[in-house]
Amino acid sequence: xxxLLSVNNVVKKYASHLALNKVSIDVPRQSIYGxxxxxxxxxxxxxxxxxxxxxxxxxxxxxxxxxxRPGHISVIGYLPEERGxxxxxxxxxxxxxxxxxxxxxxxxxxxxxxxxxxxxxxxxWWNKKVxxxxxxxxxxxxxxxxxxxxxxxxxxxxxxxxxxPINTNIxxxxxxxxxxxxATVIFSTHNMASVEEICDSIALLNKAEKILxxxxxxxxxxxxxxxxxxxxxxxxxxxxxxxxxxxxxLEKTEEGNIQKAKIKLLKGSTSNKLLxxxxxxxxxxSFREIIPGMNDIFIEHVSEPPGIKNREILFFNxxxxxxxxxxx
Amino acid sequence: xxxxxxxxxxxxxxRVRKKSFIVMxxxxxxxxxxxxxxxxxxxLKEPEIQLALVIDETKILSNELQxxxxxxxxxxxxxxxxxxxxxxxxxxTSLVFIPNNILTSNSIVxxxxxxxxxxxxxxxxxxxEKSLDKYKIKSFNLDKETxxxxxxxxxxxxxxxxxxxxxxxxxxxxxxxxAFAVLIYMxxxxxxxxxxRGVIEEKTSRVVEIIISSxxxxxxxMGKIIGIALVGLTQFLLWMVLSSALIFAAKNVIMNEKYDPxxxxxxxxxxxxxxxxxxxxxxDAGVNEVTDLLxxxxxxxxxxxxxxxxxxGYLLYASLFAAVGAAVDSESDTQQFMAPITIPLxxxxxxxxxxxxxxxxxxxxxxxxLPLTSPVVMMVRIASGISSANLxxxxxxxxxxxGTFIFTTWIAGRIYRTGILMYGKKxxxxxxxxxxxxxx
Numbered sequence: 001x002x003x004l005l006s007v008n009n010v011v012k013k014y015a016s017h018l019a020l021n022k023v024s025i026d027v028p029r030q031s032i033y034g035x036x037x038x039x040x041x042x043x044x045x046x047x048x049x050x051x052x053x054x055x056x057x058x059x060x061x062x063x064x065x066x067x068x069r070p071g072h073i074s075v076i077g078y079l080p081e082e083r084g085x086x087x088x089x090x091x092x093x094x095x096x097x098x099x100x101x102x103x104x105x106x107x108x109x110x111x112x113x114x115x116x117x118x119x120x121x122x123x124x125w126w127n128k129k130v131x132x133x134x135x136x137x138x139x140x141x142x143x144x145x146x147x148x149x150x151x152x153x154x155x156x157x158x159x160x161x162x163x164x165p166i167n168t169n170i171x172x173x174x175x176x177x178x179x180x181x182x183a184t185v186i187f188s189t190h191n192m193a194s195v196e197e198i199c200d201s202i203a204l205l206n207k208a209e210k211i212l213x214x215x216x217x218x219x220x221x222x223x224x225x226x227x228x229x230x231x232x233x234x235x236x237x238x239x240x241x242x243x244x245x246x247x248x249x250l251e252k253t254e255e256g257n258i259q260k261a262k263i264k265l266l267k268g269s270t271s272n273k274l275l276x277x278x279x280x281x282x283x284x285x286s287f288r289e290i291i292p293g294m295n296d297i298f299i300e301h302v303s304e305p306p307g308i309k310n311r312e313i314l315f316f317n318x319x320x321x322x323x324x325x326x327x328x
Numbered sequence: 329x330x331x332x333x334x335x336x337x338x339x340x341x342x343r344v345r346k347k348s349f350i351v352m353x354x355x356x357x358x359x360x361x362x363x364x365x366x367x368x369x370x371x372l373k374e375p376e377i378q379l380a381l382v383i384d385e386t387k388i389l390s391n392e393l394q395x396x397x398x399x400x401x402x403x404x405x406x407x408x409x410x411x412x413x414x415x416x417x418x419x420x421t422s423l424v425f426i427p428n429n430i431l432t433s434n435s436i437v438x439x440x441x442x443x444x445x446x447x448x449x450x451x452x453x454x455x456x457e458k459s460l461d462k463y464k465i466k467s468f469n470l471d472k473e474t475x476x477x478x479x480x481x482x483x484x485x486x487x488x489x490x491x492x493x494x495x496x497x498x499x500x501x502x503x504x505x506x507a508f509a510v511l512i513y514m515x516x517x518x519x520x521x522x523x524x525r526g527v528i529e530e531k532t533s534r535v536v537e538i539i540i541s542s543x544x545x546x547x548x549x550m551g552k553i554i555g556i557a558l559v560g561l562t563q564f565l566l567w568m569v570l571s572s573a574l575i576f577a578a579k580n581v582i583m584n585e586k587y588d589p590x591x592x593x594x595x596x597x598x599x600x601x602x603x604x605x606x607x608x609x610x611x612d613a614g615v616n617e618v619t620d621l622l623x624x625x626x627x628x629x630x631x632x633x634x635x636x637x638x639x640x641g642y643l644l645y646a647s648l649f650a651a652v653g654a655a656v657d658s659e660s661d662t663q664q665f666m667a668p669i670t671i672p673l674x675x676x677x678x679x680x681x682x683x684x685x686x687x688x689x690x691x692x693x694x695x696x697x698l699p700l701t702s703p704v705v706m707m708v709r710i711a712s713g714i715s716s717a718n719l720x721x722x723x724x725x726x727x728x729x730x731g732t733f734i735f736t737t738w739i740a741g742r743i744y745r746t747g748i749l750m751y752g753k754k755x756x757x758x759x760x761x762x763x764x765x766x767x768x
Contacts, residue, residue, distance in 0.1 A: 014766070015759075015762050015766075048749070051541045053540050053541060053545075053749070054749075054766075073541070073542060076541070078538075078541035080534070080537035080538060080541070082534045082537050082751070083534050083535075083537055083538055084533035084534035084535045084537070084538070085533070085535055085538075086342075086529075086530075086533070086535055087533060088342070089342065097334065097338055098538065098539075098542070100334055101331055101334055101335075101539065101542040101543055102542050103542075142538065145538065
């Protein structure tokens with residue numbers, strides 16, 4: 001079994017609102033898997049089902065090849081997007097409480113907490129009340145609580161929100177380290193830059209359905225449009241003349257004595273041919289293929305078809321969907 | 329450790345450690361003891377002047393009882409039955425009967441129209457003792473010192489002239505039952521609202537999101553409800569122990585003063601025992617009266633019933649409060665759902681007040697069976713004494729209550745698990761109804 005988690009044809013309906021429509025995803029072991037989608041696409045519903053907070057109406061979920069069962073809670077760590085702590089409770093006491101709820105013994109939890117508190121250099125917080133901590137500090141505690149029991153599957157919903165860049169890096173490094181040590185991570189975010197940076201694979205949900213799934217680099221290559229960006233010194237007129245056929249100049253800009261151009265290869269031509277044509281007329285500074293970012297891919301897939309901007313119109317066939325309903 | 333136990337533990341400890349809990353725990357018994365002291369003080373108060381008609385069968389008192397500010401003695405030579413007939417039409421408020429055997433029985437009977445205060449009872453007894461003393465010293469030719477050693481105290485028995493029964497405590501016992509009912513009403517409200525607040529707090533702070541990835545919502549709800557119930561029971565237990573200790577201590581202080589050996593010596597030496605004790609005894613009698621009342625209350629029954637109806641009523645209401653907490657986003661949104669919960673509770677309280685007067689009436693009967701009001705109303709009925717023929721009503725009420733709280737807990741659990749994950753939405757009753765049928 002190479003996939004740690006398999007979700008097969010999961011359907012979830014709230015009253016009259018369809019939250020998940022036959023969604024299937026496969027999360028490879030020891031990978032970081034991005035779960036993407038606009039607000040209301042069904043991400044939270046799916047995550048809640050994986051966490052057994054709610055049950056699907058139909059469909060199956062397998063963890064490690066076994067059908068999901070309550071005992072699996074102890075091998076999952078979940079950091080919800082909307083998260084909080086008991087404000088009046090002391091930090092250490094609270095961390096201990098949540099660790100024990102996850103099934104750790106008191107002794108075990110204490111040892112592990114000590115290690116984490118030392119690692120993050122926050123030993124002094126142990127007897128502070130949560131309300132005395134800043135938001136970022138609270139997020140750190142929540143992160144520790146999530147990973148303390150060394151879960152096989154980590155589900156992180158917007159884990160970096162509320163962190164400054166330094167702390168974001170600390171947390172990112174921890175996530176990568178845990179992956180290296182064997183953990184599988186499901187990572188839900190709207191920050192596409194961090195998806196490109198750390199995700200191995202992604203699934204894109206929109207309107208209760210999965211519309212895209214695969215490895216990040218493969219998806220990005222598949223969305224290539226054969227556009228190249230060239231920076232050069234030289235005469236723009238000569239440069240334009242060199243592109244006599246099979247190429248299309250999309251855009252040109254000038255910054256000081258450096259000229260920048262975006263060129264699309266038309267059918268039959270290659271990047272080498274383009275270079276051949278340009279070498280005699282321009283002093284080339286850089287030459288690179290533009291690979292679409294996840295941001296562009298996201299927007300491209302999620303945007304409404306042109307002409308239909310109103311959701312209500314889009315759903316005119318199924319009146320039920322108009323009413324909306326509970327949750328995502 | 330079991331997860332529900334962990335939750336119970338957290339809910340319990342976080343509340344018991346609060347300052348407000350500790351303050352209430354110590355303030356409560358002081359208030360209870362204060363009320364009891366007030367009761368003693370009230371019974372000691374002189375309401376009006378007693379006009380006492382004395383029937384002396386022995387003829388040894390020689391009509392020499394001293395009048396005081398509160399009592400005027402008159403004498404009659406009639407026999408008791410005749411005197412009682414005349415007494416009915418007379419303006420006398422009490423009839424003091426001194427039987428022939430007073431020298432051996434040392435006891436008299438007071439028939440009363442208005443109940444003589446303890447002070448007056450002791451005053452009458454004191455006056456009679458004084459006359460008896462004089463008679464005994466004279467007729468047995470004793471010296472005063474010898475007599476002081478062998479002298480007897482006179483016991484007063486009171487009989488209600490109209491009912492002629494010894495049931496003067498029935499009302500008080502029912503009132504004690506009402507006090508228990510008030511306690512249940514208060515506890516359900518106080519701790520039920522605490523459950524609701526706890527749920528809202530977890531919801532608004534979003535802690536709930538973290539918790540429910542480890543435990544089932546039902547476990548969380550039950551853990552909270554049970555944890556808070558234990559807080560309530562702990563408070564009740566501490567109140568009982570502390571107020572008994574306070575009452576016991578107060579009683580001892582008064583007793584010690586009375587039986588202080590050094591004071592006894594003084595009394596003997598100054599030979600003013602009678603006069604002094606007639607001042608001091610009433611206080612003691614008041615305390616005795618209260619302890620007598622307390623001893624007539626079936627505390628094991630009352631406390632076990634209290635615990636049952638508190639737990640049953642609390643589980644019923646607390647689960648509803650938890651459901652309300654789960655359905656709203658903040659405490660200010662609770663109004664629309666609170667009314668259906670608080671109205672029956674307040675109504676039960678009102679019925680309980682009427683049940684004091686008429687514990688076997690049909691209102692008291694029905695509302696002591698209906699589960700939303702039975703915890704409050706049944707306490708009053710049990711205190712007033714339920715005849716064995718009506719015992720089935722108690723059992724029925726207990727069964728109905730148990731069944732209902734299991735049902736409401738189930739309903740509340742279903743509303744709760746959907747509600748705690750729902751934000752920023754104004755929830756309607758129709759919506760709540762739908763939540764009942766969502767798949768877990």
